[in-house]
Amino acid sequence: MAEIAIKHKDDVLIEELGYDDHFHDHHHGDKYQSNFITHYIFSQDHKVIGKQFLITGIFWGIIGAAMSVIFRLQLGFPEDSIAWLQPFLGKWITINSEGIGSLNADFYYALVTMHGTILVFFVLTAGLSGTFSNILIPLQCGARDMASPLLNMFSYWFFFLAGAVMFASLFLSTGPFSGGWTAYPPLSILPQASSGSGAGMTLWALSLVFFVVSVLLGGINYITTVLNLRTKGMGMWRLPLTIWAFFITAIIALLSFPVLVSAFLLTICDRELGTSFFLSDIYIAGEALERVGGSPILFQHLFWFLGHPEVYIIILPAMGIVSEVLSVHSRKPIFGYKAMVFSILAIAFLSFIVWAHHMFMSGVNPFISNFFVVFTLIIAVPSAVKVFNWITTLYGGNIRFNSASLFGIGFVSMFISGGLTGIFLGNSAIDIQMHDTYFVVAHFHIVMGIAAFFGMFAGIYHWFPKMYGRFMNETLGKLHFWGTLVSAYAIFWPMHYMGIAGVPRRYYSFETFDAFSHFDDLNKFITIFAILSFALQLLFVVNFFYSIWKGKKMTTRNPWGANTLEWTTPINTGHGNWPGKIPTVQRWAYDYGKDGIEFTTQITPLREGEEEVH
Amino acid sequence: MTGLIIVLCVLMIGVIIVQVGRVSELAGRIRGNEEIQRDNNNMNGIISLVFMVVFLISTIVSAWYYKNSMLGYGPHESASLHGSTLDYIFNVTLFFTAIVFFITHIALFWFAYKYRGQKGRKAIFLSHDNRLELIWTIIPAVVMTFLVVGGLDAWNEVMADVGEGEEHIEIEATGMQFAWMMRYPGEDGLLGRKDYTLINSTNPLGMDWTDTKNHDDWVSTAAGEILKLPVGKKVRVRITSRDVLHNFDLPHFRVKMDAVPGLPTYFVFTPSMTTEEYRQNLGALKKNGEPKYPEWWEPSDPDEPDGPKRWEAFMFELACAELCGNGHYSMRRVVDIVSQEEFDMWAAGLQGYYDTTIKGTEEDPFNTSGGLSGLN
Ligand code: HEM
Ligand SMILES: [Cu+2]
Ligand SMILES: [Cu+2]
Numbered sequence: 002m003a004e005i006a007i008k009h010k011d012d013v014l015i016e017e018l019g020y021d022d023h024f025h026d027h028h029h030g031d032k033y034q035s036n037f038i039t040h041y042i043f044s045q046d047h048k049v050i051g052k053q054f055l056i057t058g059i060f061w062g063i064i065g066a067a068m069s070v071i072f073r074l075q076l077g078f079p080e081d082s083i084a085w086l087q088p089f090l091g092k093w094i095t096i097n098s099e100g101i102g103s104l105n106a107d108f109y110y111a112l113v114t115m116h117g118t119i120l121v122f123f124v125l126t127a128g129l130s131g132t133f134s135n136i137l138i139p140l141q142c143g144a145r146d147m148a149s150p151l152l153n154m155f156s157y158w159f160f161f162l163a164g165a166v167m168f169a170s171l172f173l174s175t176g177p178f179s180g181g182w183t184a185y186p187p188l189s190i191l192p193q194a195s196s197g198s199g200a201g202m203t204l205w206a207l208s209l210v211f212f213v214v215s216v217l218l219g220g221i222n223y224i225t226t227v228l229n230l231r232t233k234g235m236g237m238w239r240l241p242l243t244i245w246a247f248f249i250t251a252i253i254a255l256l257s258f259p260v261l262v263s264a265f266l267l268t269i270c271d272r273e274l275g276t277s278f279f280l281s282d283i284y285i286a287g288e289a290l291e292r293v294g295g296s297p298i299l300f301q302h303l304f305w306f307l308g309h310p311e312v313y314i315i316i317l318p319a320m321g322i323v324s325e326v327l328s329v330h331s332r333k334p335i336f337g338y339k340a341m342v343f344s345i346l347a348i349a350f351l352s353f354i355v356w357a358h359h360m361f362m363s364g365v366n367p368f369i370s371n372f373f374v375v376f377t378l379i380i381a382v383p384s385a386v387k388v389f390n391w392i393t394t395l396y397g398g399n400i401r402f403n404s405a406s407l408f409g410i411g412f413v414s415m416f417i418s419g420g421l422t423g424i425f426l427g428n429s430a431i432d433i434q435m436h437d438t439y440f441v442v443a444h445f446h447i448v449m450g451i452a453a454f455f456g457m458f459a460g461i462y463h464w465f466p467k468m469y470g471r472f473m474n475e476t477l478g479k480l481h482f483w484g485t486l487v488s489a490y491a492i493f494w495p496m497h498y499m500g501i502a503g504v505p506r507r508y509y510s511f512e513t514f515d516a517f518s519h520f521d522d523l524n525k526f527i528t529i530f531a532i533l534s535f536a537l538q539l540l541f542v543v544n545f546f547y548s549i550w551k552g553k554k555m556t557t558r559n560p561w562g563a564n565t566l567e568w569t570t571p572i573n574t575g576h577g578n579w580p581g582k583i584p585t586v587q588r589w590a591y592d593y594g595k596d597g598i599e600f601t602t603q604i605t606p607l608r609e610g611e612e613e614v615h
Numbered sequence: 616m617t618g619l620i621i622v623l624c625v626l627m628i629g630v631i632i633v634q635v636g637r638v639s640e641l642a643g644r645i646r647g648n649e650e651i652q653r654d655n656n657n658m659n660g661i662i663s664l665v666f667m668v669v670f671l672i673s674t675i676v677s678a679w680y681y682k683n684s685m686l687g688y689g690p691h692e693s694a695s696l697h698g699s700t701l702d703y704i705f706n707v708t709l710f711f712t713a714i715v716f717f718i719t720h721i722a723l724f725w726f727a728y729k730y731r732g733q734k735g736r737k738a739i740f741l742s743h744d745n746r747l748e749l750i751w752t753i754i755p756a757v758v759m760t761f762l763v764v765g766g767l768d769a770w771n772e773v774m775a776d777v778g779e780g781e782e783h784i785e786i787e788a789t790g791m792q793f794a795w796m797m798r799y800p801g802e803d804g805l806l807g808r809k810d811y812t813l814i815n816s817t818n819p820l821g822m823d824w825t826d827t828k829n830h831d832d833w834v835s836t837a838a839g840e841i842l843k844l845p846v847g848k849k850v851r852v853r854i855t856s857r858d859v860l861h862n863f864d865l866p867h868f869r870v871k872m873d874a875v876p877g878l879p880t881y882f883v884f885t886p887s888m889t890t891e892e893y894r895q896n897l898g899a900l901k902k903n904g905e906p907k908y909p910e911w912w913e914p915s916d917p918d919e920p921d922g923p924k925r926w927e928a929f930m931f932e933l934a935c936a937e938l939c940g941n942g943h944y945s946m947r948r949v950v951d952i953v954s955q956e957e958f959d960m961w962a963a964g965l966q967g968y969y970d971t972t973i974k975g976t977e978e979d980p981f982n983t984s985g986g987l988s989g990l991n
Binding site: 106107191280284295298331375389396418431434479498511519544547591594597 | 633652655673698719739755756812871940
């Protein structure tokens with residue numbers, strides 16, 4: 002079509018200014034695409050690997066969300082029968098003498114645990130950072146592929162393996178692990194304490210060790226690629242914020258995930274070899290264990306040394322995506338680019354010295370908490386800067402509303418709502434009352450769960466054309482956005498009230514306590530919106546797969562009028578990304594509306610007399 | 616059957632929605648994308664604005680609606696001295712965060728609406744503004760400093776252990792799957808030594824009977840037994856666990872601390888209200904004689920409409936707030952705060968566990984009447 006007849010102006014620029022790495026002289030580019038298996042399954046192409054992460058993430062997202070619907074049914078409608086779930090859940094549904102079926106308590110806790118683990122690690126870490134780091138880092142840096150496509154392929158397959166092991170654990174006769182996604186010992190170590198702490202915990206820990214391998218292989222690659230494979234002219238200060246976010250995320254992951262493995266190794270030693278790293282003075286099942294000298298609190302230190310950075314591993318990529326999406330669609334540069342980069346750096350650094358804010362009430366010396374309170378509340382400052390900068394990015398724009406930009410705006414709202422409750426929790430004095438209540442549940446679901454999902458959706462709607470050469474359906478996308486925004490707030494906002502009323506989290510039933518049993522209506526309300534929200538996500542899934550094959554075709558390369566390099570590749574981007582030379586970069590990524598020109602791509606040289614801004 | 620119908624309905628709705636999506640896309644092809652995009656911008660700009668208004672109003676209305684159910688509000692004053700300080704800090708934080716919440720949300724959705732893409736509009740080029748950015752770095756920093764200083768001041772006071780020689784009662788809570796076991800020190804005011812290897816069915820806490828301080832200690836393992844404490848007196852709770860982690864949670868007193876096997880923790884608090892006083896608050900009447908909090912005037916047992924009202928039946932509760940297994944949600948005990956006199960009378964009636972259960976049995980190391988000695 003037009004592409005072939007007249008040469009695209011981007012191609013002209015690339016040919017004129019690009020860098021010739023003789024890529025296609027070697028033909029190694031196409032070697033990987035020779036057959037179905039090497040192209041779609043054991044692919045080493047970063048774009049295909051990214052899609053593999055995404056689709057596997059969607060698979061796990063559906064499973065994790067379905068689990069939450071099941072346990073929400075138990076919480077919202079404890080008196081109604083869920084015997085109809087028996088064909089799926091078998092013995093995990095107990096039917097009482099009146100014929101009312103309810104969820105078995107052990108299985109309730111197993112579902113909560115699996116839900117947390119799956120969403121935190123498989124969906125919001127692998128599905129989010131795995132997907133977009135893979136797809137965007139080489140494309141936006143101007144590289145042919147990742148530094149090591151082979152390790153990159155292994156990264157996906159270790160993730161797959163982790164998923165397979167976790168999936169298998171769902172079918173154990175003793176049930177999957179049920180001690181919470183934080184897996185605090187001694188509960189997680191002693192099979193006598195909980196049926197899920199038997200084989201379920203063994204598989205859980207094994208799965209997560211594989212998962213960490215995946216994260217590390219991916220992370221090493223992301224870092225190396227960003228540092229070494231940027232194209233000519235792409236200085237660090239010209240990187241789009243997406244890449245900054247993925248880059249810093251990978252560094253955090255590389256520094257913190259190994260500590261999680263060490264915690265798991267010690268846990269496994271305690272379980273299998275009779276050591277006592279985390280055990281002391283325990284009498285259980287009629288027996289005083291000969292295990293002394295360990296400390297359960299040590300595990301919590303190790304866990305949260307990963308756990309807190311982990312929440313930023315989840316949110317930073319979403320922040321990067323949203324920065325890019327909001328800027329592109331409001332047709333304005335991101336406001337305060339440098340401040341955005343510095344705040345990512347500040348958040349990343351601080352995220353390593355705040356972990357004990359999860360442990361204020363765990364028995365650590367209260368004096369130590371003073372430091373953690375101070376560092377924790379300092380994080381609010383760079384976070385606030387980011388929020389103000391996003392809002393100012395919209396100011397004076399010419400905003401194109403579509404599913405991507407809407408999810409970007411929704412992200413900012415969620416991040417504000419959930420970040421502000423962090424200020425309560427980070428203040429240890431208030432945390433005495435709020436710790437382990439529904440207030441915490443509300444906080445982290447809004448600021449991490451929903452916000453990260455919104456960032457992910459923004460990214461999917463925005464880069465879908467780049468991934469599949471087609472658009473997702475916009476009408477369904479907008480319905481998905483508004484419906485999810487409303488139901489997410491309807492689910493999680495009221496949980497603050499339950500938390501302030503003192504209702505503890507992880508309660509199978511609220512009826513035992515007079516103080517916690519006044520929220521029946523609220524719990525029903527929440528469950529109904531949880532079901533609605535689940536249905537809306539299925540709508541998204543339908544839209545996603547329908548659009549892969551039937552969506553509206555992309556007819557121009559750069560449908561959003563964006564500046565970054567990925568939109569200078571052909572519509573059907575082959576292996577190696579650019580058919581000829583690699584583009585070189587002439588300016589930063591955010592020249593939107595500069596000198597009255599709507600957008601100026603990064604490969605366009607400075608006009609005469611033009612100065613580069615930052 | 617109903618299940619099938621529901622599934623079918625859901626599927627139908629899904630299909631209809633997908634069809635609507637397809638049709639609107641076809642319409643887009645006919646009308647031209649730019650025009651469609653502008654319509655979209657207008658519509659979503661307006662929805663943004665509507666959402667903002669509805670959302671902000673619902674936050675206020677719902678908070679107002681639930682205010683009397685939340686601790687710290689309505690009838691739910693803190694029942695401990697330090698608790699009121701914590702509630703105050705909570706409210707100060709709420710004040711500042713609410714301001715930020717409203718300003719940022721209004722700006723976010725208002726800008727979205729105001730700057731929705733329109734024909735002929737050009738986005739301004741605004742890449743940064745150092746002065747503005749400095750301002751909104753400094754303001755949060757100052758507010759944070761203020762909150763941190765207030766918070767830490769309270770924290771260090773609340774978490775401080777009892778001072779040397781300071782008058783207080785010390786009691787002990789031991790978590791197990793799935794109950795709280797309590798121990799009161801008896802006349803000597805001292806809790807005796809424990810060792811987990813001594814635990815067995817007659818000695819659930821593993822008390823060392825060679826330590827005579829143990830002999831007058833009252834042990835309460837039955838979940839139905841009420842725990843009394845005197846109002847206005849400092850209580851130090853020694854918190855331990857004999858199996859997995861638990862958390863000693865007294866929500867009305869703003870008390871919460873993990874119970875860790877092998878590592879005793881503590882929490883010090885002073886009850887500031889008796890149960891009776893707290894009930895009076897709940898059942899208070901307005902000037903015109905109507906109940907101030909009608910929900911507390913409902914019968915506490917719905918099957919017994921003439922039985923005690925909810926406020927009359929109110930009791931402080933002890934819960935577990937750290938996941939400890941499948942019975943985590945059921946570790947309830949009842950706490951009753953009474954006057955000093957009533958407490959003294961009650962305490963005088965408590966019998967040492969040693970006296971009631973151990974003395975003269977095989978377990979008793981002081982058992983001189985022959986037989987085996989527990990200590991050999
Ligand atoms: C303004 C910044 C924030 C502050 C001051 C803050 C503070 C806290 C504190 C103190 C807790 C522990 C509460 C407790 O267990 O008692 C907590 C929990 C949590 N926060 Fe945040 N937070 C902030 C932002 C975030 C962000 C950005 C995320 C994720 C993207 C996040 C994710 C979480 C998660 C997942 C938990 C709960 C983990 C669990 O116990 O299962 N927070 N936060
Ligand atoms: Cu944290
Ligand atoms: Cu518990």
